[in-house]
Amino acid sequence: MPGATLSRWTMSYFAAACLMLVAGQGLMVAGYGYPFADISAPETLVVVHLIAIGWLSLLMAGALLQFVPVLIARPVIGGRFAMPALLLLLGGLGCLLGGFVALSGALDLPLALLPIGGVMLLAGFGLFAGILAVTLLSARPLPLPARFVATGLAALVGAALIGSAFTATLSGFTESPLLDRLVADGVALHAALGLGGWLSATAVGVSYRLFSMFLLAPEVERSTSRAAWWGASLAVGLVVVAVVFVLSGIFGAALLFAAALLLTLMAVMLYGADVLHIYRGRKRKQAELNICASFAALGLCAISILLLNVPSLRSGNMVAAVVYLFVFGWLTGLGLAQLYKIVAFLTWLEAYGPVLGRAPVPRVQDLVDERHALILFRLYYGAVGIAVLSLAAGTTGFFRMAVAGQLLSTLCLIREFIRARRLSIVPAALRAPAGMVRPRLFLPLSAFQGDK
Amino acid sequence: MSEITPKVLDVRPILRSGGEPFQAIMQAVQDLQPGQALTLLATFRPQPLFRVMEGRGFDHEAREIDGGDWEVLFTPKKDAAPVETSVDADRPETWPDPSEHLDLTDLDPPEPMVRILAAAEALEPGEVLFAVLAREPLFLFPELTKRGHQWAGNFDETGSAYRILVRIGEA
Numbered sequence: 001m002p003g004a005t006l007s008r009w010t011m012s013y014f015a016a017a018c019l020m021l022v023a024g025q026g027l028m029v030a031g032y033g034y035p036f037a038d039i040s041a042p043e044t045l046v047v048v049h050l051i052a053i054g055w056l057s058l059l060m061a062g063a064l065l066q067f068v069p070v071l072i073a074r075p076v077i078g079g080r081f082a083m084p085a086l087l088l089l090l091g092g093l094g095c096l097l098g099g100f101v102a103l104s105g106a107l108d109l110p111l112a113l114l115p116i117g118g119v120m121l122l123a124g125f126g127l128f129a130g131i132l133a134v135t136l137l138s139a140r141p142l143p144l145p146a147r148f149v150a151t152g153l154a155a156l157v158g159a160a161l162i163g164s165a166f167t168a169t170l171s172g173f174t175e176s177p178l179l180d181r182l183v184a185d186g187v188a189l190h191a192a193l194g195l196g197g198w199l200s201a202t203a204v205g206v207s208y209r210l211f212s213m214f215l216l217a218p219e220v221e222r223s224t225s226r227a228a229w230w231g232a233s234l235a236v237g238l239v240v241v242a243v244v245f246v247l248s249g250i251f252g253a254a255l256l257f258a259a260a261l262l263l264t265l266m267a268v269m270l271y272g273a274d275v276l277h278i279y280r281g282r283k284r285k286q287a288e289l290n291i292c293a294s295f296a297a298l299g300l301c302a303i304s305i306l307l308l309n310v311p312s313l314r315s316g317n318m319v320a321a322v323v324y325l326f327v328f329g330w331l332t333g334l335g336l337a338q339l340y341k342i343v344a345f346l347t348w349l350e351a352y353g354p355v356l357g358r359a360p361v362p363r364v365q366d367l368v369d370e371r372h373a374l375i376l377f378r379l380y381y382g383a384v385g386i387a388v389l390s391l392a393a394g395t396t397g398f399f400r401m402a403v404a405g406q407l408l409s410t411l412c413l414i415r416e417f418i419r420a421r422r423l424s425i426v427p428a429a430l431r432a433p434a435g436m437v438r439p440r441l442f443l444p445l446s447a448f449q450g451d452k
Numbered sequence: 453m454s455e456i457t458p459k460v461l462d463v464r465p466i467l468r469s470g471g472e473p474f475q476a477i478m479q480a481v482q483d484l485q486p487g488q489a490l491t492l493l494a495t496f497r498p499q500p501l502f503r504v505m506e507g508r509g510f511d512h513e514a515r516e517i518d519g520g521d522w523e524v525l526f527t528p529k530k531d532a533a534p535v536e537t538s539v540d541a542d543r544p545e546t547w548p549d550p551s552e553h554l555d556l557t558d559l560d561p562p563e564p565m566v567r568i569l570a571a572a573e574a575l576e577p578g579e580v581l582f583a584v585l586a587r588e589p590l591f592l593f594p595e596l597t598k599r600g601h602q603w604a605g606n607f608d609e610t611g612s613a614y615r616i617l618v619r620i621g622e623a
Contacts, residue, residue, distance in 0.1 A: 002536050002588070002590065002593060003590055003591075003592075003593030003594045003597075004590040004591055004593075004594070005591075005594045069590070070590055073588060073590055213561060213587065214560075216558075216560060216586065218586075218612055219587065220611075283558060283586075284560065345562070348562070349562070349591060353591075353595055356565065356566050356569040356570070356595070357566060357568075357569030357570035357571070357572060357573045358569075358570075358573055361566070363563075364562065
């Protein structure tokens with residue numbers, strides 16, 4: 001039977017993700033990792049993986065568990081594995097970070113944490129990707145947004161496999177010239193599969209649906225959208241082939257990577273044109289804050305992909321600045337903007353779903369304070385801009401201050417999410433009609449509620 | 453399987469008074485239930501309309517009736533979106549005619565869901581409500597089932613509107 005229910009563990013994924021975002025930015029403010037350490041130093045790897053796995057991947061995983069059913073009009077199959085997957089991911093990330101700290105020599109931790117973390121993360125992502133793969137397979141032929149998610153899942157598995165191979169090599173657990181070559185030349189490919197293939201392709205897919213939903217625009221599969229999917233999928237495929245080239249020592253991986261970046265740029269342009277088309281076809285006159293903040297993220301995505309296509313910007317200070325723009329301008333900006341809407345909507349449904357139509361209930365908009373959040377998003381994007389410029393210019397003092405600004409706005413936005421969860425912005429007269437359910441902050445209400 | 457009786461629209465009075473019936477016809481098409489056909493009565497063979505209805509996914513069958521008037525039966529093409537139903541919704545074509553019609557195409561989600569649930573509360577068990585929405589109300593389905601209501605729905609022939617019938621359960 002078609003339909004979508006609340007995903008039980010999505011809020012737990014979101015809560016963990018937000019904590020990791022705070023931790024990652026906190027470390028940068030404290031002067032840990034790049035630019036205070038080398039770009040490939042273990043300290044930098046700690047920060048990078050806190051953000052890429054802890055924040056972005058958990059956020060995306062939680063969102064997909066909730067929204068894949070909306071994309072395919074079918075419930076998730078195997079939703080009971082969502083919690084074990086989260087525990088494996090958190091445990092794996094903890095071990096991985098412990099392993100990096102051990103590599104840095106700051107603490108005397110066993111280096112074996114690194115491969116243990118790699119295996120646990122592979123298991124966690126594998127379990128999560130398995131849930132969604134089975135769910136998607138049940139819904140063929142897939143609508144276009146869901147096909148982006150499928151591409152993203154393939155890239156996720158690729159990124160996790162390469163990552164766990166890295167952990168085996170870096171810890172000295174295995175010695176193989178094959179993997180040595182991968183460590184030497186495969187880091188950019190690992191990052192491209194993770195940040196581009198996994199996080200961006202899925203974000204694009206889900207946003208096609210969310211944008212037309214929130215803007216009240218007709219939903220049509222345009223040929224440009226299909227071309228964007230082909231571009232993104234081919235780019236992922238090229239990166240995978242490049243990985244094989246690197247492993248087998250065949251020359252040409254760099255060329256394939258450059259071609260993948262060019263395809264990505266084309267896909268981003270098509271996606272941008274589609275979003276513009278959706279925006280023009282909207283029935284809702286005034287776009288809400290989550291849409292405006294997402295558009296800002298999209299603009300920064302296009303800029304960073306454009307810059308990555310300039311060969312001279314693919315090294316040193318500049319590549320760090322551009323990747324930072326991609327991670328904090330595009331992925332994190334979009335993530336925070338959508339969280340702002342999603343948390344309010346899911347909370348509204350959980351709290352007032354049972355009494356809808358039986359008693360007056362607040363609107364979803366009554367759960368948030370848009371004027372307040374608008375200031376926070378401006379502060380956030382402003383701080384990201386300064387952070388990127390100071391990374392490019394190599395001024396670490398400015399960088400720290402800018403990240404502190406980012407951290408502050410993030411903390412305030414998280415406070416807004418908590419206020420939405422607690423229904424504390426809702427006018428008192430509407431807050432608690434008889435029969436409503438008061439949601440917990442980030443745990444499901446009972447072990448038997450929601451998906452089975 | 454018995455089918456839902458076609459909706460009948462007689463535009464002869466409009467035509468005879470010199471009016472333009474197109475708006476009324478399109479409104480009737482939008483109000484069709486999932487799978488329902490439309491019988492149109494006109495004073496001439498409405499050739500231009502066949503094209504329009506073809507585009508919206510309808511086959512037509514026209515015949516001349518008494519007095520030089522025409523009767524056209526527009527039936528949804530077979531490849532239209534399949535009708536989805538709740539597990540317990542047996543034979544929606546036997547349900548009574550809807551006692552409530554809602555056009556919710558211009559509302560932000562989740563407002564259509566709120567309106568449908570509110571309208572359902574006001575109806576007696578066994579009564580049926582019909583609603584048109586801009587998209588498939590995925591979060592509404594489980595809530596209807598939880599409240600003991602049955603439903604059947606599908607996208608219209610253009611894929612731009614979702615029609616749903618809800619039969620109120622014995623709650």
